[in-house]
Amino acid sequence: EVQLLESGGGLVQPGGSLRLSCAASGFTFSSHTMSWVRQAPGKGPEWVSVITGGNNNTDYADSVKGRFTISRDKSKNTLYLQMNSLRAEDTAVYYCARGGFRYLDYWGRGTLVTVSS
Amino acid sequence: EIVLTQSPGTLSLSPGERATLSCRASQSVSSGYFAWYQHKPGQAPRLLIYGASSRATGIPDRFSGSGSGTDFTLTITRLEPEDFAVYYCQQYGSSPITFGQGTRLEIK
Numbered sequence: 001e002v003q004l005l006e007s008g009g010g011l012v013q014p015g016g017s018l019r020l021s022c023a024a025s026g027f028t029f030s031s032h033t034m035s036w037v038r039q040a041p042g043k044g045p046e047w048v049s050v051i052t053g054g055n056n057n058t059d060y061a062d063s064v065k066g067r068f069t070i071s072r073d074k075s076k077n078t079l080y081l082q083m084n085s086l087r088a089e090d091t092a093v094y095y096c097a098r099g100g101f102r103y104l105d106y107w108g109r110g111t112l113v114t115v116s117s
Numbered sequence: 118e119i120v121l122t123q124s125p126g127t128l129s130l131s132p133g134e135r136a137t138l139s140c141r142a143s144q145s146v147s148s149g150y151f152a153w154y155q156h157k158p159g160q161a162p163r164l165l166i167y168g169a170s171s172r173a174t175g176i177p178d179r180f181s182g183s184g185s186g187t188d189f190t191l192t193i194t195r196l197e198p199e200d201f202a203v204y205y206c207q208q209y210g211s212s213p214i215t216f217g218q219g220t221r222l223e224i225k
Contacts, residue, residue: 004161037216044121044205044218045162061213095162102209103152103167109160 002026002106004096009111016086016115022079022096022108030074033100036081038092039110046092049081050100064090086115119144119208121217129225136193138220140206145186150210153182153191156219157202165204166191198224 008020036048049070069082097104120143149169166182206217
């Protein structure tokens with residue numbers, strides 16, 4: 001059974017940093033493209049970042065480019081999202097999902113990030 | 118980027134009825150690269166439909182997707198109690214992938 005479990009969310013001040021993790025199981029993590037998607041309160045989901053399965057190419061939404069970094073540790077079957085220079089508008093539930101550049105076939109339950117002073 | 122607009126915002130129906138959810142794209146979505154998701158509070162979003170009309174693994178056949186170009190539809194025949202949730206559409210024919218704002222399907 002495919003499982004994705006996010007962690008690392010919390011309350012952070014504007015300008016601060018946070019690292020999210022997503023522990024993956026039930027599939028060959030290293031060969032799959034993975035994405036982060038966020039959902040702000042009352043809004044639809046917004047794609048944030050993607051990392052490809054084979055050569056670890058990455059891409060980012062314009063809203064986070066230069067501030068967020070996606071990475072993966074294949075030995076730990078874990079996906080990461082390093083978030084720096086956080087802003088109030090980054091407040092959202094962050095989901096990791098399997099897939100990218102196409103539909104997302106499995107998602108986690110998400111972790112809440114709140115940026116506020 | 119392609120903007121997706123879902124309608125209605127909220128749909129109130131009774132179990133056993135038929136639900137029709139719509140999603141309109143601001144530009145044509147190439148090759149029917151379109152998906153639908155179901156999301157219940159506290160749960161992971163669930164893929165229902167991809168390729169505009171293909172059901173994902175384990176999705177009951179009361180869920181069906183149709184459409185092309187800029188207009189797409191999710192139909193749920195004979196609503197079951199567990200179908201009441203929020204539904205999102207997504208396009209992946211153009212980068213970046215984008216989602217609609219959601220339709221809340223509630224029990225009447």
